[in-house]
Each structure stands twice: as C-alpha cells, then as structure tokens.
Amino acid sequence: MKQNLLKFFCCTVSALLLFSFSSTVSSALELKDPSYYERFQGKGISISVYNWGEYLSNGSDGLMNINEEFTKLTGIKVNYTNFATNEELYAKMKSGGSNYDVIFPSDYMIARMIKEEMLAPLHRENLPNETYLNPLFEENSYDPGNVYSLPYTWGTVVIIYNKEKIKEPVDSWNILWDEKYKNEILMFSNSRDSFGIALKTLGYSLNSEDPKQLREAANLLKEQKPLVQAYVMDQIFDKMEANEAILAPYYAGDTLAMMDSNEALAVAVPKEGTNLFVDAACIPANSTNQEAAEMYINFLNEPQVAADNIEYIGYSTPNLAAFDLLDEATQNNEIIYPSDEILAQSEQFINLSDETNLRMDQLWTEVLASKGNFAAWGLAPIITILGLFAVKNWIKYNRRKKRRRMIE
C-alpha cells in the first residue's frame, strides 16, 4: 500500500513538472538593440525579483510570459517571489536574510527607502528604454528626477458604485458619508488610503502632517464608521460584483475588472481630487547583480513587453511607446488614463515623518475601535464567562481545602 501511495505521489509531481515545462512559447520579440541583452549570455547569472502578487504577465490569455522571455533572451535566470504590502517588502529587506535585485515599492515607500539608504542609484546608460517614459513622471515628489526608481505602473483612486441603486450623480467623496447608503459602503482597510480620502474630502493635502488636520480627518472617519459595511482590500471585488455593497473607493485599474463582471457598476472621479499612486522598479543597495537587474528593468520597458504586461495588470502604463500599442478603447478610457485636469488635481503620496506615521496609526486604531466594534460587544461576554469560571474554581478549591481540614 505504501508503495502505491508513493507511486501515486511521484506520478502527480512528475505530471505537474512536465506541464510546467511545456508552457507555450510566444512569437519573437522586436527589439531596438538586441545586442544589449547578450552580455550575460552563458554566464549562469540569476537575479531575484520581488514583486506584488499577480503583477507581471505570466503567459495567460495569449500574453507574454515575461520572465521566461527574459531568460530566453539574456540567459539570466529569474527567481520570482511575491509580497502583498509595501510594509511587508520593507520588513523583508530590513531583516537582512535575503538579497533582492529588483523590487517594486510604491511611491511613499520609495521615499522612505531612499531616506534610509536602502536603494542604489540607477545607471542611466544601462536603461536606454527610459526614453519612452511619459514626461509627466519625470518629476515625482517621492523621488525627484527618478534617481533611484523607474515608474512601472500608475493609477488613481476612484469611487466605484452601483448605478442601478444610486440614481444621483456621483462626483464627490462626500457620497461616502451619505446616511442614505448606510451599510452599503465599503472602505479601505489601510490607514494611508483612508486618511487620504478623509483629508481630501476636508480640502486638505493627503500628505498633511498637521496634527489638527489629521485629528479632523480621524473624526470624519469615525463619523463614517456606522455607515460602513466593512473595511476591506481585495474582498471588494466579491462584494461589489455580487451586489452586496453599492459604494466603495478603489484603485482605478481594478475597478475595470469589477465592471467587467457586473454591468451595473460605474466609476466616478471625485472633484476634490484624488491620490495618484505610482509603483516603480528599484534596485536595493545590497544587490550583487546591479547590471543584470538593470537589464531586467530595461526589458520591462521594451514597448511590446510593457504593453502585454499592462494589459495583464490592468493599471496604467507610464511607457508612451507601450501606450501607443494599446487598443483605442483602452487609450481613450477616462478611468485608466484620466484627463490632464484630473491629474493636475491629484496628489502623490510622499513619505511622512515618523511622528506623523505613528500619529496616523494611533488615530486609525481609534477609528476602528470606536463604537460598534468587537471590543464593545465581544469582550464583555468573554470576560463574564472567564470570571464565572474563576469563581467556580475558587469555590471548588475552597471546598476541597475545607474537606481536607475536616479529614485531618
């Protein structure tokens, strides 16, 4: 029997292995300068790439398998692993147990990493494809002049709503505070995005460090709390698609995926302005293969590669040549590529001071802990039960003691 099991197990594993190696091969790439990629051929180099989950085209839907193509072209092996939050990426790098060569932090995290000297300045001569970069992204508040980073994707935070349930025009963050939609509203479960929205609603900068403004924003979020059905991240897809909620803020690229599966959904850009987020490719200061890493970043910016990749991700590309390769419907989509007017109103996150980060975290805990939360109705019964237990045991103990004394 044991042999049977073993055989079965081996078969499964080998079948999986076979399948994984027989993946389809796409057509040849058109490159401006193929000789650039030949430098490391046959040298057996490998680089470690640390990216967000589901954030690189992997060969599905007829799109390019980017890592495979890169290895085929350059002979550099790619170790590809994923993270879920900027903070996770930061913690992993700080722990010092692993060396990454290419990472993809967001704006405010890039600023923080630059400040802490965790990133290496990029060598321009190794990045000829930087010429495709949209001039709009040449001056970033998190990394002026893109010394340490090259933008990978960008997008805005928009409001997604169910147009069958909400008849009034949606054009302002204020609707997230409308009593009419009590228990139908979703909100971000991370402090930075939530505070950004509250600050924008109040007409302040979303990078505000003023304690008074932050306090006001926290009060606004507390006011909103009774109306909010849930604080979520990716569960928003399920809830909006299944009509469990009808109103939520989210990242523009992802709202398109939701609209695909539920036709009742629509998107609005708030008139108060919104957050323009950028995820960029960076090289950690302790990378041992900087040149190979730069080759990878440059490859990601080949027009065809970037176009396939952005089609897979669904966010917006800062690569102008890739933008030209997209179909017209995408190019003209006001949600993914908003007008200059909206962009002018939008703000990028920058890294806040430690003091402000701490204050924001405290205020956020306060918001989540305010009335109607688990602490209020959940803790009381638990304490009561524990208390009863303690009393019972104490009585038992005393009785036993008395009995023992009587026996003696």
Next chain:
Amino acid sequence: MSKWLSKGYTGLILTFLYAPIFVLILYSFNQSKSRGHWTGFSFRWYERLFHNDAILNAFITTLLVAVIASVIATVLGTAAAIGIHNMKKRSRTVVMNVTYLPVINPEIVMGVSLMLLFVLMGIKFGLLTLVLAHITFNLPYVILSVMPKLRQMDHYLFEAAMDLGCTPWQAFAKVTLPEIMPGVVTGFLMAFTFSLDDFNISYFVSGDKFQTLPILIYSMTRKRVSPEINALSAIIFIVVLLILILVNINDARLEKEQRKKEDALR
C-alpha cells in the same frame, strides 16, 4: 425522534465542514475571475494552472519542504522520544515540558525568533532555512505522538529480545519500532500536514528564491486571489480524498484476509 435529531445534527456539522470546499470547487469551474458571480462552466482555470509557473513552483516548493522536513523530523523525533522515555523521572518531566512549549507558543513568535536566529548565524534565507524551520516546529508533534506508544509498550519486550540474542539495534528494529509504528506514522502525517499549510513561520524565513504556496496566495490579496488557486485546491482535495479512500479499501481488505486466516486456523 432522538435518532432523527442526531442524524440531523451530524448532517449539519458535515455541511458546515464541507460547504466551503464545495463552493471553492464550484467556483474553480467558473468562466470569469469573479468569486461571487457565476458566468458559466469552463475548465480554463485548470488549463491555466498548468501553465502558471509561479503557482506550480510554489506548490512544488511546498511539497518538497513538507516531505524533507517531515521525514527528518520523524526520524529525529522518534529517536528523541525513545531517549526521553528512558530518562529518569525528573529530567523526563523537565524535557517534556520544554517539548510542549513550542506547541503552545504562538507561531508568529517562533517565526520571528527563527528569523532572528538565522540572521544572527549569517545563513541566507532559502530552502535550507525553510526546511530547518519546518523541522523545528514539527519535532514536538512527532515526539508527542510517539511518547504514548512507548508508554503503552511492554518494557520487557525489548529486554527479552536482547536475552534471546538480538543485538540492541536488531531489538530496536524488530521489536520496538513495529510496536510504536502507529505513533510514528501519526507523527509523520501530522508533521506533513502542518508543513503543508504553515504560513506564519515560512513567511519569516523564506528568502528571495523560494516561496511556499500559502505565501503566494497571501501575496495576491492586493489584486485578488486568482481562481487558478481554486483549481489547485480542488485537485489537492480530490487527491487527498482518493488517498483516503484507497487506504480505507486497503485496510478493509487486510482485515478480511486476517479474518479468513483466523477462520482457517479454527
């Protein structure tokens, strides 16, 4: 009435246990990426799964780590259990309490402390640290499942075997090991399953080259977990179910043979 009630109760519990798995299997056949919206039947996620290197690599890493770690932990744990069993009473109590500690200790504490230890020792995170960490947290489970079997075992069997001319090694292999085998197998299976679904500890000690399936799935939560994971989970569930059925059939067969033999003897 009470029979009807107990049946209903069992049914309710089974529904509760299996409803999520059935929903997951159902949605692995969904046409669209949505988890809340049924758009049609298709096999596309299964097809995609076999072309998704990231998921397959993570799955293979998970299996590899689980197999290596649980085998080593079983060997080490069994040896440790025998050693502890033969200790004097006081030191045995002390060692057993120390063994219990990692089981009660929150996994996250274990993860952080292992991470700090590896960094301090200058070991780069990778397959080695993953396997070492998994062996570490699997060991107590193996020891704890072998110990009761050792206690149940007749202590004089081993000595009798020696008296009859066995070398200590032979006595161990032919007498002790078969006696405690159920405990060893239980320990191995526990170690294996714990390894498969560990997230907390792997999260802290996985490096830039290897990631396990739970880490990969967690990393998808910004954009949404891909339905290929549903397909993979469905396959794993079916495989486990098949193995269980096969084992049960085999056991039933063995039992029948045993009974036949006994009947023949009579």
